[in-house]
Amino acid sequence: MSFRRIIFWSHLSVGVTVGLIVFLLSATGVLLTYERQMLDSAGVRLSQDTMAGAPLTADELAVIAASDGSQAQRSLVFHRDADRPVEISAGRGRTSLVHPYTGEPLESGAGPMQDFFRSVTSLHRYLAMSGEARETGAAITGAANLAFLFILVSGFYLWWPKAWRWSFIKLNLLFRKNLPSAKARDYNWHHVFGIWALVPLLAVVISGVVISYPWAGNLLARAYGEAPSAQRGPPGSGGGDADAGQELAPLQHSAALQDMLETARASDSRWRTISIALPASPSAPSVELTVDTGNGAQYDRKRLLTFDRSDGSLLTDVVVAQTQSPYRRARIYLRFLHTGEVYGWWGQTLAGLGSLAALFLVWTGLALAWRRLILPLWRKRRA
Numbered sequence: 314m315s316f317r318r319i320i321f322w323s324h325l326s327v328g329v330t331v332g333l334i335v336f337l338l339s340a341t342g343v344l345l346t347y348e349r350q351m352l353d354s355a356g357v358r359l360s361q362d363t364m365a366g367a368p369l370t371a372d373e374l375a376v377i378a379a380s381d382g383s384q385a386q387r388s389l390v391f392h393r394d395a396d397r398p399v400e401i402s403a404g405r406g407r408t409s410l411v412h413p414y415t416g417e418p419l420e421s422g423a424g425p426m427q428d429f430f431r432s433v434t435s436l437h438r439y440l441a442m443s444g445e446a447r448e449t450g451a452a453i454t455g456a457a458n459l460a461f462l463f464i465l466v467s468g469f470y471l472w473w474p475k476a477w478r479w480s481f482i483k484l485n486l487l488f489r490k491n492l493p494s495a496k497a498r499d500y501n502w503h504h505v506f507g508i509w510a511l512v513p514l515l516a517v518v519i520s521g522v523v524i525s526y527p528w529a530g531n532l533l534a535r536a537y538g539e540a541p542s543a544q545r546g547p548p549g550s551g552g553g554d555a556d557a558g559q560e561l562a563p564l565q566h567s568a569a570l571q572d573m574l575e576t577a578r579a580s581d582s583r584w585r586t587i588s589i590a591l592p593a594s595p596s597a598p599s600v601e602l603t604v605d606t607g608n609g610a611q612y613d614r615k616r617l618l619t620f621d622r623s624d625g626s627l628l629t630d631v632v633v634a635q636t637q638s639p640y641r642r643a644r645i646y647l648r649f650l651h652t653g654e655v656y657g658w659w660g661q662t663l664a665g666l667g668s669l670a671a672l673f674l675v676w677t678g679l680a681l682a683w684r685r686l687i688l689p690l691w692r693k694r695r696a
Contacts (some may be wrong), residue, residue, distance in 0.1 A: 315470070324467040325685075327460050327482070327520045328678050334457035339671035341437035342517070346665030348430050349608060349654060353379075357410060357422035368413040371570035375591055379414050389589045393439055400679065409551075423669075455525035461671075462518045468507050496684055503677040510670030513663045520651040523644070530644065536630050537640040568625030570600065576627060577602045577618050598622055603633065610654035 314322075371376075371389060378387045385407070398410040398419050410419040421427065435441050439450030462488035473480045483489065485504040492498045523529045527541075535543040542545045570589060577587050583606040590601045600620045607614030617635035620626065634642050649655035653664030 320467050320470055324464060324637065325682055327467075328464050328675075329682050329686075331457040331464075332470055332675050332679050334453060336672060336675040337440075337547075338454060338457060338461075339668045339675065341433050342668035343567060343665055344433050345430065345539050345652070346661055347438065347486070347658075348670070349610075349661075350576055350651075350658065352423045352426060352430065355423035355426045356399060357419055359398060359412065361396075363412065364395070364414055366414065369416055371574045371589060373416070374401075374411060375415070375589075377401075377411060378591060386593055387591045389591065390589045391589075402620075417498060430439070440621060455522075458518055458521045458525060462515075462522060465507075465511060465514055465518060469511060472504055472508055496681070499680045500679040501682060506660055506670040506673045506677070507549060510667045510674075513667030516650055517653075517667055518662055520647040523647050524651060529607050532596040533641045533643055533647075537638070537643065539640040568620065568622060572625050573600060573618075573620045574604055576620075577604050580630065581606060581616065592622065597668075599628060608654060608657055610649040610652070611657070612642070 350525055373392075373539050374389055378530070385403040388402045390402055391413075392399075399413045401409045401411055403409075408651045409696070410421055412419055430442070430564060435443075438454060439447045440453060441510045442450035471486060474485070480620060484501065486508060488505055489501050492501060531541045574587060574589065574635050576585060581604055585607070586609070588605070590603075594601060598621070600622050601619065602616060602618045604612065604616045606616075612634040613632060617629070617631050619629040619634060621628055634645075637645065646655055650660075651664075653660035656663075
């Protein structure tokens with residue numbers, strides 16, 4: 314067998330093996346395309362009659378955030394839109410809403426939608442498995458994603474012509490009408506969807522491999538000359554690890570958080586959200602505020618402002634990405650490249666269109682495999 318035929322049969326056999334899982338990953342990927350925007354639009358908004366008078370200060374809201382006595386590190390998140398409530402974040406997935414004028418807790422208006430996207434995400438990552446079975450689900454989806462990478466690369470190799478002619482372009486680069494059979498249509502669609510969606514699909518799949526497999530992350534770390542064990546978490550830890558586990562305390566005999574918030578607001582007129590990492594200890598020497606002018610996934614559009622806690626003076630003002638090692642920046646970039654969010658709504662659109670194209674790739678690929686492998690046997694047996 315020639316090398317090209319080996320690649321062809323490998324491409325076909327791997328595609329048939331993981332086709333249904335790839336179809337599921339692509340379908341859930343399409344559903345998750347605009348998750349951020351849809352949750353934002355479904356979020357609770359404050360009515361005008363409840364926004365009378367002056368809003369609570371950041372210091373008063375910090376006291377509210379610490380009122381339940383929990384030891385979790387917290388952040389106050391302020392939105393530019395005046396009708397948005399203040400968020401009290403205690404880590405991923407643990408966010409509560411507070412009315413900025415009354416301090417009353419609010420229910421999220423996106424509850425049912427959050428449940429929907431949480432279910433779709435669980436299906437996308439773990440095949441909706443729970444408990445210890447989640448590891449099995451993650452292993453299956455990770456392997457299918459890795460296999461899809463081979464399918465894309467081998468498919469591009471098979472697609473590449475020996476000679477560029479108009480007949481080839483018309484058949485494999487453009488959609489054709491009035492094709493003589495369903496097989497010819499599937500062949501045309503498989504090639505056209507594959508080549509036009511190749512770049513966004515490679516971005517989604519390669520980033521998915523790095524997310525799924527530690528060895529891929531280790532390779533990335535070595536490519537940047539960094540040991541994997543040297544990974545650092547995101548900035549904004551307030552008092553640092555030494556203060557972890559201590560109860561949050563109201564700020565006393567120190568600079569006002571509200572003054573720091575006003576300085577952060579004035580530092581960039583394009584700000585969309587500002588988060589204050591509440592110090593976990595009364596002795597913490599500084600307070601960190603993150604000014605975000607992007608969608609929350611664009612680290613090059615986040616700035617970290619560090620204030621002296623005693624007098625409120627601004628100590629440092631840096632882009633968040635500059636506080637990370639090159640490897641860590643690459644990991645964060647790949648994390649949000651997987652969803653396209655790193656490039657805003659048009660990046661999400663490309664990722665969603667790539668996932669949609671993958672649905673057609675799986676469908677047409679399985680249809681072509683059926684005609685090549687199964688139908689001849691079935692007809693022979695029938696005859």
